[in-house]
Amino acid sequence: MLLIKDASEIFLPDGVQKNASVLIEDGRIKKIGKNIGGADEVIDARGKTVLPGFVDCHTHAIFAGSREFELEMKLNGASYEDIAKRGGGINYTVRKTREASFQQLFNESKKRLDRMLEYGTTTAEIKSGYGLNLESEIKILKVANELNRKHEIDIVPTFLGAHAVPPEIDKDEYIGLVIDEMIPVVAEKKLAKFCDVFCESGYFTVDESRRILQAGKEHGLIPKIHADEFSSCGGAGLAAEMNAISADHLLMASDDGIKRMATAGVNAVLLPAVPFSLMQERYAPARKMMKEGVRVALATDLNPNCWTENMQFVIQLACFKMGMTPREAIEGATINAARAVGMENEVGSIEEGKKADLVIIDAPSHVFIPYHFGVNLVEKVIKNGKVV
16 A cells, blocks of 8 residues: 655645545555555655646647747748648648658657656547548557557547548548548547547538547547637537537637537537647637536647647646636646546546546645746656556
């Protein structure tokens, strides 16, 4: 048994418990309270805070190549669409990822996961979407499943064949390929839990997205959706219609779409590092969503356009740019993020019986995560009850 003893603060679902301990047995949380003994191993947590491990519920962590050349374009005012027209963007990464071997993708992605773990992430969703043909999409998902077997972080794979249309094929033909070939193979091989689509002007329309998500549902893949990032195109409403587990981005979501999400119980996954990386002034309306009753989760959106493995940074942006309180932001990065990948019964909060995925930060309060920014506050990461 492992005892995290006398923490200054333990971040619990209904508040914080001060000067308390957490007892772990067989990889799970056995007891939370004061004056706990009987452990084989003890961590002195005086002056420190214990949090749930972060759940990064939206990443594109498997890719090859980098796009640092886009930075100067961004600094000169180029939009996401402009960069794509100049040879950057998704299709640039698709070319590099198609060329990469399975082992290259595994090795490069493992380094990203190692860094995520150092910053406190213990569960992560990873999307495909940089293959855009059957062979490469399957390759990416197989890498994700191999990482899940071999890395400390639990990986939840998502199929995102409808990330963009590759240049070598007509759009209607490609949608047919996604629906008739990719989704059945992904489902048959059990390579993914979710099916996602980039519902956005210039990518996939609401009607096209509906067809793709419906095909995924018919094959047992739970719908997710990239929605209303650059334009208000009805993605939030479609998420509600399809009973998606989450709608992600949502910078331009309409008031009606937000209300429909609340009614349908769709989780909002907000990605504030994306507008930060694109040097945009507008962020997703987190406070409006919470007022309407939408659960707000947070994630990095780790990808070559928004390259961060640091959920602490995302929490800081959520506070400074979207007006979330420290508790709301940390809940967004833990229990609400777990809900967005269907794992809230196992991870995302410190409760007896749940997996002992915990982070000890070198600070006396959870408020220090947004307050003391620009550093890694994580001192220890505990995964399945073991210090990693």
